[in-house]
Amino acid sequence: DQQVKQNSPSLSVQEGRISILNCDYTNSMFDYFLWYKKYPAEGPTFLISISSIKDKNEDGRFTVFLNKSAKHLSLHIVPSQPGDSAVYFCAASLFGNEKLTFGTGTRLTIIP
């Protein structure tokens, strides 16, 4: 039972445009959500997080939106840069950083 789903395995975006990565979850008890970026042969790198009491969090070019009623999470990257090409994972937990449930990832390719 996949509680966190990333339905788009891949996404291609022109450099300078907005990249939007989506994530859906089924467990309404999830309290904390995170996005990680992963390059080949490296471990995931933390990007941005959001608590369930918020609906938006920004950090530079990265913004995460949370729609609790739709159980939907999205990551916006503006503007997209070639270095953003990577696999992006969303993750959720019931309590802080414990026992994260990850999606299967979306491979983002930025086209120069």
Added chain:
Amino acid sequence: KAGVTQTPRYLIKTRGQQVTLSCSPISGHRSVSWYQQTPGQGLQFLFEYFSETQRNKGNFPGRFSGRQFSNSRSEMNVSTLELGDSALYLCASSLDPGDNSPLHFGNGTRLTVT
């Protein structure tokens, strides 16, 4: 500050053997978690340790075990290896469990079972 260090980076084992993977967390981090990444499955939680005690465990068989030492370093062990255990095993550390500090991951150990 050094990141999370995992050794070895690559490992090839035969079915039926056992394997031990090692993880050194970021200095000052007391919580260590382990995740398995396989193609198409994303990252799946194995277990979490804090103060040498297992706090949480994922849905993996008893062949998967781990421990944490007094210096917060952690090891995980897989006994009686199966072909399906081939995966990237990732260790992550954080300051304390259950807070909102993000997990910091190592580069993983790539285990291949033949």
